[in-house]
Amino acid sequence: MKWIFLLALIIGTPALAGFLRSQPRYIVQACFVLGATMFFLAPRLWAAPIAWPLWPGLARGIEVSFVDAISIALIASTKSVRIPLSLKLAFGIYCLAVLVSTFVAYQWIPATFYAWQLFRTVLLFIAVAHACATVEEAPVALISGLGFGLMIEALVVIYQYVTGNPRPGGSLGHPNFIGLSLDFVVFPAVALMLGTRRTYWPAATAGAGLIIAVLGGSRATMGLLAIGVILTVILSIRHGKTSRKNAFAGMLAMLLIAAVPAMLWAANRRTDAAKESSDYERSAMKQAAKMIIADHPFGVGANQYVLVANTGGYSQRAGVAWNEDNRAAAVHSTYYLVTAEMGFLGLVGFAATLVSIIVLGFRLLRRHVAGEHGELVPGLLATMIVAVAHISYEFVFMDFVLHYLFAISAGLLVAIAARSRSAARSGVARAIPGGALAQAS
Numbered sequence: 001m002k003w004i005f006l007l008a009l010i011i012g013t014p015a016l017a018g019f020l021r022s023q024p025r026y027i028v029q030a031c032f033v034l035g036a037t038m039f040f041l042a043p044r045l046w047a048a049p050i051a052w053p054l055w056p057g058l059a060r061g062i063e064v065s066f067v068d069a070i071s072i073a074l075i076a077s078t079k080s081v082r083i084p085l086s087l088k089l090a091f092g093i094y095c096l097a098v099l100v101s102t103f104v105a106y107q108w109i110p111a112t113f114y115a116w117q118l119f120r121t122v123l124l125f126i127a128v129a130h131a132c133a134t135v136e137e138a139p140v141a142l143i144s145g146l147g148f149g150l151m152i153e154a155l156v157v158i159y160q161y162v163t164g165n166p167r168p169g170g171s172l173g174h175p176n177f178i179g180l181s182l183d184f185v186v187f188p189a190v191a192l193m194l195g196t197r198r199t200y201w202p203a204a205t206a207g208a209g210l211i212i213a214v215l216g217g218s219r220a221t222m223g224l225l226a227i228g229v230i231l232t233v234i235l236s237i238r239h240g241k242t243s244r245k246n247a248f249a250g251m252l253a254m255l256l257i258a259a260v261p262a263m264l265w266a267a268n269r270r271t272d273a274a275k276e277s278s279d280y281e282r283s284a285m286k287q288a289a290k291m292i293i294a295d296h297p298f299g300v301g302a303n304q305y306v307l308v309a310n311t312g313g314y315s316q317r318a319g320v321a322w323n324e325d326n327r328a329a330a331v332h333s334t335y336y337l338v339t340a341e342m343g344f345l346g347l348v349g350f351a352a353t354l355v356s357i358i359v360l361g362f363r364l365l366r367r368h369v370a371g372e373h374g375e376l377v378p379g380l381l382a383t384m385i386v387a388v389a390h391i392s393y394e395f396v397f398m399d400f401v402l403h404y405l406f407a408i409s410a411g412l413l414v415a416i417a418a419r420s421r422s423a424a425r426s427g428v429a430r431a432i433p434g435g436a437l438a439q440a441s
Helices: 002-022 024-036 066-077 084-103 108-134 140-160 175-182 186-195 200-216 221-239 243-268 270-294 305-311 314-320 333-367 371-390 400-431 432-441
Strands: 046-051 061-065
Touching: 002 024, 002 046, 002 066, 002 200, 024 066, 024 108, 024 140, 061 066, 066 108, 084 108, 084 333, 108 140, 108 400, 140 175, 140 186, 140 200, 140 371, 140 400, 175 200, 175 221, 175 400, 186 200, 186 221, 186 243, 186 371, 200 243, 221 243, 221 333, 221 371, 270 305, 270 314, 270 333, 305 314, 305 333, 333 371, 333 400, 333 432, 371 400
Parallel strands: none
Antiparallel strands: 046 061
């Protein structure tokens, strides 16, 4: 069956690219579908020509998703954009770290699985940047698609909870997993609600995010969701004050205050003993990661933390409990995980990539980009800032679905930057009289 799926992708991708090139207005619909299917279909609709299903890492083969096909089609049917040099240099350092750590890895084949995943992430990043820079309506279509997908996830989470799952994780399987994904959807939707006349679906998206966070019961998710909404409001008002923003800021403040009892109820559903045990295990995992980093400054190889932590005796010496939930999981911090697997060079490249995207967001905020694209910037910037904090508590960011969501947010910022530069050049050209323009040329 997987070969039939792969054959369909091989045949369908150039056909889709040709269709989008000849009918560019459908790029908007393609972006909506891309966002809407990110939660339910993206984790499932893929095949692996080379598969290691029992590998303990997050990447378990050379996987190919329908998202990759859409990415290639969008790249082939849209114009290119300039990616900031700082971002390319930072990501280049990270790629170099992946390469170096692969050479010193315990097993090099699983490391190539992550390298392939990173390549697919870059494809989606470039596709989003190209499409959203080419078609004006594409950014909002993409965010609205993500919002629609999140609303469906809220229904799934509610169903899971009422049927006996005390901490539902929706289609992504775990509350921490789906909790981290909220950062990439809720804040851009809130920014659009504040800065544009769009109200109902952004409000429904934010409500869906709150439901998922409360029923999931993750303390980090609930706290950072509230902080992210507040930060989005502050950045949106910083972008430009309006009476609508002031009114919605007051409403959101009252809603957050009203949601406090529900958040406290969600946090207290877990017993003190369970929370203490969780905190202890997280601390023990970090201790194991520190020992791995001390012994392997160049990393143990991407996608290999769990194997090394167990076979090398690091988890045992750190006191990590001997059960599947703990021994089969990576350290609950993306920064520790990246450093353990790809060394200090990997941490530098990873951190530099995050910082360069945040700096791009602040630059766009200072430019006061007009229209809906400009109003998206505060939400995307809040997304990146909150995600940087959130991944210090979670390792699931290294899964391909979270990589995809990150690529979408980063690609949107690059696309908005490209459109703002194009608008600025057009404005300068219109400001120069015809004769002066002729002389200048």
